[in-house]
Amino acid sequence: MAKTNAAFMSGVPELLVLRLLSREEMYGYQIVRGIRQATGESIILAEGVIYPTLHGLEKKGYLSARSRTVEGRSRVYYHITAKGKKRFAAISKQWNKITASVNACLEFAYV
């Protein structure tokens, strides 16, 4: 299965992660599964790359993390903060604006 072109992915993992975590807290593996499922497997990332994104979002205060041991395995669960919710609202608005503009451009009938 081919991985998604990285050049098109700038900022997308952040948007997807915030979206997924706005529903429930999850750990890295679950987030990657969640992205695959929610996008119908059309967005496939190198799975380990999710961690720099998660850590960056946590450092910026958009996510908070807590460690839990589940079935003998150490898990770090992430959940969205109030600041993260605001950030999600802002970037999803931007995203909608950009996609609408790109679609308009693609559908524009050139004469």
Place this chain on the structure above:
Amino acid sequence: MSNQNFSKKIAQARVNMLQAGVSPKYVRRSITELKAHFADLKEKHLQDGMNQSEAEILAGQQLGDLQEIVRQTAARKELLSFISLHPRLTLFVFPLLSYVLMTLLCIGAILVAVELSGMNTLADGEPLPSGILPFFHLVAVYLVYLFPVLLAVALVYLGTQRLFRQKHLLLSLVLISILGSIWNYSITGGVVGEGSINLTVALFGFAPPFGFNADYFLRAVVRILCIFAVAYCFWQKLSASQAETD
């Protein structure tokens, strides 16, 4: 990627992240999460009917290139440690500032002791009541003689945790030991109820405006050697325990 290969690669990724200046907190977290993620992927593939080797290879491929993860982590400035963002400040300016603080604390301690002793002035050779001599001893010994050693040990600890360049660490240790050797302190008890203190600055025995003093020179050499010896032993011990962990 077999389990053994993965362990080697993850150990290398840990070293590379530290060398790139990623905060140790996030290095530890990344390693823990990547290992757990690999185990989850492997478990899933085993449940899907793959054999051990196939499951490990596919899990490694899905996790992606660990060096790419290192690059992406290091590219996020917010994940870098303060020390790696400001190495000169940490290795050279902070030690200097801490010596300034030490000097101020020393002078403060003397002033407090003078105040407690009821003396009005602090002239050279002024008699000092014996009751406050232990206080002076403690403050002076800890601040003037032990502080540089503790500073060197702290620096070595930071350096090995964050994998500083050895050249920078050595230069900083040289600075710490030279600066740490310039303060000279002596105290005499004398007869009961009397004593005197002497706090002098001398660089390799040269104490302006008094000129060269062989006693201070010897003290400086011994202290530089002590600071280096303690720092070196600590460095070796930390490196050995880190190698064992890896």
